Amino acid sequence: MTNQTIYTNSLDLETLKRWMVQQLAPVIHLPHDQVDTSASFLALGLDSVAAVGLTADLEAFLGRTIPPTVVADYPTIDELAGFLIDSGMTATVSPSIEPAKPASPEARPTPPWFKDLAKRGERLREAGDLFEPVLTDVDGCWANVNGRRLLLLSSYSYLGLNGHPRINAAAKKATETIGTGLHAARLIGGTTEIHRDLERTLASFKRTEDALLFSTGYMTNIMTIVSLTSEGDWVIGDAFNHACLVDGGAFSNAKFVTFAHSNMQALETQLQRAGSARKMVVVDGVFSMDGDIAPLPQIVDLCRRYGALLMVDEAHSIGVLGRTGRGVTEHFGLDSTDVDIHMGTLSKSFPSMGGYVAGSRELVAALKYSARGWIFSSSMPAPLIAAAKAAIEVLIDEPQRVERLWTILRRYVDGLRGQGFPVENAQTPIVPIMCKEDRQAFELASGLREEGILVYPIVYPAVPANQPRVRTTVTAAMSDEEVDIAVAALGRVGRRVGLTTI
Ligand SMILES: Cc1ncc(COP(=O)(O)O)c(C=O)c1O
Structure with missing residues (x-):
């Protein structure tokens, strides 16, 4: 038994509000009695970092996870406390109303779950310096x-x-004219002419209407799947798909299922199971652990027959497959419109960093205004953008x-x-x-x-x-x-x- 008192159902609205006042008062530098519980957190001067801190403190106090957007959704102490009480939150620790004292480093031992998580790395450590x-x-x-x-x-x-003089020179020039960072998300100052230029270049290289950049390939896959699907939809992925396609399906609100690797019968079964639901099929063009190529013509055919959207991850096929390196559609002689969502990375064949989605204008517009990892994340630095664009030009010139x-x-x-x-x-x-x-x-x-x-x-x-x-x-x-x-x-x-x- 620890000395922590466990209370359940002991939390009432007033106690929770008082606790929140005591937490916030020192952060926003106001005496307790001047914290207006009906004023918005923004008006009280709570910035986004402090909001995240408040959410974490609430989680620790209540002993359970709460949605990360809760401070934005319930923007006053009154509303937030009301929501938490209405949703049956109970304190698992004593709701002490003493102001929290900053703990000394010794008083904050490493949480035990860090140790449990760190144990997962033991097998990697056993391998000595084979990894990293x-x-x-x-x-x-x-x-x-x-x-x-x-x-x-x-x-x-x-x-x-990597190291190609033309690519290095482009990165250097972008560093000199724009700098190494943009300090802004795309919608609020992070879009430069070379960002749009690279998006146009990618669209033209993939023979699509438009393209959109994300800061990593991993982010691209998560955001694309999460943003384009919702509850009731089905995401159907090859069992050997890369982790970020798996995570995209798992993090989405859609039902996420897999089919046996490159097995068209298994894919068709899942498409049939999905019935009249909206369906999205996601596959790697080239599978990253096995190096085999997805049977794209058959997948395209099945997606057509069952009315499913098709997304293909070209991380390992762009620059590799097809006579001019345009990827898996070129390899199979397919039309670019046979695939709805052409996803790829700038970190493999191209010596840069980032991911892209190429496709119709509607697809790009849909992602722009719904993909939170695009809206709320900083724009890719100019040297990386310039390097990627120069790399595509080198590939076009040197097939x-x-x-x-x-x-x-x-x-x-x-x-x-x-x-x-x-x-x-x-x-x-x-x-x-x-x-x-x-x-x-x-x-x-x-x-x-x-x-x-x-x-x-x-x-x-x-x-x-x-x-x-x-x-x-x-x-x-x-x-x-x-x-x-x-x-x-x-x-x-x-x-x-x-x-x-x-
Ligand atoms: C198939 C596949 N998709 C996506 C990614 C993620 O790309 P990035 O490294 O640009 O985040 C990788 C990375 O290895 C990959 O192999």
Whole structure:
């Protein structure tokens, strides 16, 4: 039994209001008796940071989670307290009405749940410095780690564009003319001409009417799915989709279901189960852990037949698939209008950061005025915008980079097959080396590290528990000799850890 007194149903409106007055008075620098409980928090001088603090204090006081928007929705002490009491809130700690005293650091031990959460990282720590190695220099497909030069066989810089002089120059010029930060969200001063220019460039590259930028690919997926769907709708995702598509479905108010990986029968079953509800199908164009390509023509066909919206994540297909690198629709010879929502990142083939959605004008307008992560988050810095735009221009001017990537891939896959690795089904520059158990994946990755090759083991929960692997990727930055170095090292370490016998 702790010395914390647990009260239930002991909280009345007046006590809660008094408690809130006592919390707020020191924050807004007013004596208790001058805090007007009917005045809005804004009028009392509560800024958004203090509002978040009040919400957190209320949660601690009441011992339960309350909606994050509560201070905005009930903007006075009277209204907020009334709402909380009406919704059956009870205090789980003694509703002491003494003003809260600031606690000394010693009096605030780490909350136990931090420790529980930190334990989740133990498996990563066991892997030593296999994860999160610190890179000090990156040059093409090489980087320094702990003073050693390692060959990057795990980079997403598919087109080898990182450090391209034209891209660096564009970023530098944007830094000089606009600076490194915009200090504003898009609607209130964070939109510059180069933001709109990049959106137009992306739209034209994807052959759509318009496009919208978000600050990360992760944010793009969450916001797009959450904003475009509501209660009663169905979000239907491939079981191997990237985590941010999964999170988008899970965070939305829609019903979120998955279908067996690239299994069209399973997709059709879910579309039928959804009946007359509004449906949104979300798939990766190229699956990030397996490197296989979604069967897009069949998915397009099913979405048409069942009246579902189709969203495709092109994080690993833009710049990679299609003769000119325009992605999975170009690869299959589809029309851009066959896909409703073309999503992609600027952080893989393009050496920048951010995500985009390309599609119809209505889609972009719908997102602009409903995606809270776009409305309430700061605009992407100009150097990143300029770098992304220059990278797309380089790709348009040098489509041979895509061809080079595929030549490298063929050399790599042939080499691996020669070493006895079963990689004949490799479809894209993501080539997983499947292992029998986690230990083997860790041994393969650390053995390769010793050989001067940087790769990472991928184990559950990133992939199914029985499918550990070392995910390798090749890029157009690699020379034939560098591919051969990687293949030879994989052969040596693969034999040592029992993956291949040749
Ligand atoms: C398929 C896929 N979608 C989205 C993302 C998120 O993109 P970003 O890293 O730009 O947030 C990733 C990142 O690895 C990804 O692999």
